[in-house]
Amino acid sequence: MTIINSGGLNRRRFLQTTAATAMAASMPLGGALASTPKRGGHLRIGKAHGQTTDTHNPGTWENGFTIGMAFAIHGRLTEVLPDGSVGPELAESWEASPDAKTWRFNIRQGVTFHSGKPLTPEDVVASIAFHRGEDSTSAAGPIVAPIENISIDGNTVVFELSGGNADFPFILSDYHLTIHPAKGDSIDWQSADGCGSYILKDADFGVGCTMERNPNHWRDNVAWFDSIEMLALVDQNARTTALVSGDVNVVDRLDLKTVGLLARNQNINIHSVAGTQHFTFAMSTNQAPYDNNHVRQALKYAVNREEMVEKILFGYGSVGNDVPVGQGQQYYNTELEQKTFDPDKAKWHLKEAGMDSLEVSLSAADAAFAGAVDAGILFQASAKECGIDLKVVREPNDGYWSDVWMKKPFSAVYWSGRPVQDQMFSTAYTCGAAWNDSFWCNDRFEELLVAARAELDSTKREAMYFEIQDIVSNQGGVIIPMFANYVFGTSNAIGTPEKMASNWDMDGERWAERWWFA
Known part of the structure; x- marks a missing residue:
C-alpha cells in the first residue's frame, strides 16, 4: 500500500454545502496514521455506491455500499x-x-x-x-x-x-x-439481524445507513468506532468535497484526476492499494454481433490499454489482458501473450467475421467506475482507427446496476475480483451464472474449471489455470483493459493498520472493524 499525505452528518446540510505502484507496506508521510487502536468516535463515510433498489437480501448484494454494510453487521464462517x-x-x-x-x-x-x-x-x-x-x-x-x-x-x-x-x-x-x-x-434476512461487530440502526437505501458498535460481539479486538454513518455519495464531486470540507472522514474511489491536489491537503491521507480490482467492458455473447468471437477479438485489439491506464487511472493501476486474475495472484498465466492496441489485427478479425466495418454502442456511467464514460471516449477514438464506429451512451448513475448492467448488450463494469481464481470464474464466467455478464458459455472452460478445483497437485493445477486464462482471454466475452489500484482518502484523524487487505476496496471492506480514530 502507498499512502500519500501532505498535510453525525446532516444530509440536508451536506446537500446544501456540496454540489502509484503499490507497496506491500507503507509508512505515513504525515498525519496520525500509525497509532494504537482505541475506542470512541462517530465515523462518517461516503461511499461511491448505493442505489434505491438495494435490499437486505444477501443474494443480491453487488456494490460497495451493501458490501460495506454486510461486513459490518453480519458474520461469515x-x-x-x-x-x-x-x-x-x-x-x-x-x-x-x-x-x-x-x-x-x-x-x-x-x-x-x-x-x-x-x-x-x-x-x-x-x-x-x-x-x-x-x-x-x-x-x-x-x-x-x-x-x-x-x-x-x-x-x-x-x-x-x-x-x-x-x-x-x-x-x-x-x-x-x-x-x-x-x-x-x-x-430471516429481512430484519438484518446479524452477528457482526456493528448493529444496524436504520437504512434508507440509496441514501445511507447508521450503525452502532455491538457491545456483545464475541471478539474485543475489532470495531473501534462507537457508531458509523455511511452515505451513498455516488457523485464524484460531492464525495470529494465532503472529504475536503470535513463533512465525512473517509471516502472511497477518489477521482484520480484530482489526487495530486488532494495530496496537498495536510488534513487528508490518500491510500493506494494494488489488488484484484479490474474495470471491464462486457459484451452479451448471446446477441449479435457479440456472438461472433472474431467481433469480440476485434474489439479487444481496438482498445489502447496503456492509454487507459495513463489517462483514466493516472498510473494507479496496470494493463489488463482480458482475464480477471491479478498479476500477484497464484497461478497467474505469465506465458499468455499480452494484447496491445493493434488496428491491423482488429481489421483482420472483422474481415474474418465477414465485415468491413462495425457499429456498436457502449453503455457507461460513473456508477460503473470512476472515469467509465471517459474510458469509453478513449475506446471510441482508438476503435475508429480499426474501422469500428463505437457510440458511447452515458447512462444514469442511479439504477445502473439494475437497469443497464446485464440489460444492455455492451456495458462498462467494475469488479473487485476474488481472492482465488475458482471463485472469480465461478461467479462471473461459468455458463448460466447469475453474474455471468457476457452470457458466455464454453465447454472446455467448464471442464477445466471443475478439474482445476479438485486438483491438489500444484503443478497440474497451474497448467489448468494457464489454459483457462488463455480460453477466457481469447474466446471470452469480456474486455479487461486495466487493473485499478484501490485509491481512497481518509482524514488524518483516522488511524489505519500498516498493512491493509487487498481482496476488496478499503482494507478488504473491513474498515468498520479495523480502523479507528487516531
Missing part, C-alpha cells in the same frame, strides 16, 4: 486476512478429508445475533442453503453449487462437495455468504 490468507471467523476451525471433498467446520460457541438469539449450526446450514438449489437467483449460487450435502455433527457443520476443492475455506468468506437466523425452511 471465514475471513480473508490482510496478508491474503484465510482465517477463522464464525468457524473456529476446520479440517478436510484427504481428497478435499468433505470439509468439517467447527462453529464458534458463545456467539449471539443482535436480537440475542444464540448462533447455532442450524443457522449456518440454513444460511448457506439459502443460496443453493436450481431455483436460486443468488449471485453466490455458482460458488456453492458444488456443495452436494450439508449436515450437522454436534457443533460441527459438514460440507460434502461434488469434487475436491482446496480453496473451499476461501469460498465461505464471500460477502454473500453471511450467517442469518434460521426461519422456517429459509432464513
